[in-house]
Amino acid sequence: MPEPKPKKVETLLVELTELKDKMANAKEILKNYKVRSERLTQLKRAKKDLNEQVEEEKRNIEDEFLEDKDYEAASNDELTLKNQLREKNSEIRESLAQFNRDQDLSTYDYNVKGEPIKLQVQRVVKVFINGKEEK
Numbered sequence: 001m002p003e004p005k006p007k008k009v010e011t012l013l014v015e016l017t018e019l020k021d022k023m024a025n026a027k028e029i030l031k032n033y034k035v036r037s038e039r040l041t042q043l044k045r046a047k048k049d050l051n052e053q054v055e056e057e058k059r060n061i062e063d064e065f066l067e068d069k070d071y072e073a074a075s076n077d078e079l080t081l082k083n084q085l086r087e088k089n090s091e092i093r094e095s096l097a098q099f100n101r102d103q104d105l106s107t108y109d110y111n112v113k114g115e116p117i118k119l120q121v122q123r124v125v126k127v128f129i130n131g132k133e134e135k
Contacts (some may be wrong), residue, residue, distance in 0.1 A: 096119075106122075
């Protein structure tokens with residue numbers, strides 16, 4: 001793959017910077033067009049009060065669950081299994097990092113417990129400008 005030409009990259013960075021400046025300006029202008037009304041304020045307060053009531057009722061019901069041994073066991077299992085899943089996913093990623101590093105996208109077919117699984121591994125290129133990822 002050929003190296004990018006420095007002048008072209010510099011030109012693209014200048015254009016990117018100009019677009020970001022225009023975006024910031026547009027956002028600043030849009031701040032002046034904020035929706036305001038007394039009715040809206042009242043509705044927001046009512047919504048907040050209702051949300052608080054819903055959360056309190058939810059907490060009351062969850063407190064009843066805490067008295068159930070099955071709930072407690074399932075809750076503990078969930079925490080343990082989340083960690084195990086995270087670790088297993090990490091192991092899979094580390095293993096896949098060794099596969100076909102020179103291809104942008106690799107596809108592998110597996111059969112797990114009688115079910116076909118199609119696994120795709122993508123090599124990802126990320127661009128950072130002054131330490132901030134560009135998306």
